[in-house]
Amino acid sequence: MTTSSPAPGQQPLPELDTSVPQSARVWNYWLGGKDYFPVDAAVGEQYREAFPGIVDIARASRGFLTRAVRYLAAEAGIRQFLDIGTGLPTANNTHQVAQRVAPEARIVYVDNDPLVLVHARALLTSTPEGATDYIDADLRDPDKILQEAARTLDFGQPVALMLMGILGHVADYEEARSIVRRLLGGLPSGGYFALNDGTNVISKAFEQAQEGYNRSGAVPYILRSPEQIAGFFDGLELVEPGVVSCPRWRPDPPADELPAEVDAFGGVGRKP
Numbered sequence: 444m445t446t447s448s449p450a451p452g453q454q455p456l457p458e459l460d461t462s463v464p465q466s467a468r469v470w471n472y473w474l475g476g477k478d479y480f481p482v483d484a485a486v487g488e489q490y491r492e493a494f495p496g497i498v499d500i501a502r503a504s505r506g507f508l509t510r511a512v513r514y515l516a517a518e519a520g521i522r523q524f525l526d527i528g529t530g531l532p533t534a535n536n537t538h539q540v541a542q543r544v545a546p547e548a549r550i551v552y553v554d555n556d557p558l559v560l561v562h563a564r565a566l567l568t569s570t571p572e573g574a575t576d577y578i579d580a581d582l583r584d585p586d587k588i589l590q591e592a593a594r595t596l597d598f599g600q601p602v603a604l605m606l607m608g609i610l611g612h613v614a615d616y617e618e619a620r621s622i623v624r625r626l627l628g629g630l631p632s633g634g635y636f637a638l639n640d641g642t643n644v645i646s647k648a649f650e651q652a653q654e655g656y657n658r659s660g661a662v663p664y665i666l667r668s669p670e671q672i673a674g675f676f677d678g679l680e681l682v683e684p685g686v687v688s689c690p691r692w693r694p695d696p697p698a699d700e701l702p703a704e705v706d707a708f709g710g711v712g713r714k715p
């Protein structure tokens with residue numbers, strides 16, 4: 444893994460902590476990327492040995508993200524996206540999927556990982572008609588996120604809020620619900636909320652591998668029940684088929700080689 448030096452006139456790059464695993468980097472390892480350090484690969488590999496299904500979960504979660512963004516842009520007519528917990532750039536990033544449907548789409552990415560920030564500068568480009576922006580902020584600070592997102596997004600028009608694989612990092616369920624409420628409360632009616640997160644229904648090995656990860660020094664990630672995940676959509680109108688295992692959410696025909704069901708559930712809801 445190498446990181447480039449700042450170009451003349453650019454801000455210096457942030458300090459990267461390579462001594463403890465980071466969620467975005469371990470996720471990149473499972474997705475077959477190359478943006479991780481040895482500490483991330485070691486934890487990611489230990490996890491995969493205990494629970495090989497984690498790779499399917501990562502891929503199925505990305506597949507859900509792609510189909511959800513495509514649905515939002517193509518069928519729901521959404522042109523503005525607020526994607527919190529961006530992760531490291533990979534195939535089918537939110538702006539690429541949205542702008543393939545609507546080149547004028549505007550996307551604001553938010554993450555608190557310094558390596559994501561480095562890559563955001565280099566890779567999160569836009570069509571000339573649209574826009575992308577990046578906010579270095581913590582999910583636990585919805586006011587800052589909303590305030591800075593308003594630089595790029597028009598809050599007079601609908602916005603899709605996306606929390607993909609991030610809410611599990613907020614261990615307390617009521618705190619996680621309150622973050623969702625505060626974010627949605629600051630966004631206009633007629634917008635959407637898309638979410639996926641790991642669940643604890645199918646595999647005991649998943650829970651055990653997750654417990655090992657949570658002891659590794661990385662920020663812990665909590666697996667929740669599908670009912671708890673559905674609870675994040677309270678007050679919204681759920682889009683069919685509701686909150687389901689990621690591969691079951693509006694699958695593309697023909698179904699790809701992923702299992703029909705994985706321990707990650709997702710859904711899309713409309714803010715009335």
Ligand SMILES: C[S@@+](CC[C@H](N)C(=O)[O-])C[C@H]1O[C@@H](n2cnc3c(N)ncnc32)[C@H](O)[C@@H]1O
Nearest residue numbers: 467528529530554555556581582607608609612
């Ligand atoms: C599992 S990755 C998911 C990445 C991407 N959303 C996807 O679905 O592929 C979780 C992301 O959330 C970010 N994240 C975790 N906790 C965060 C927090 N408190 N504030 C902002 N970002 C956070 C991590 O840095 C990482 O990029």
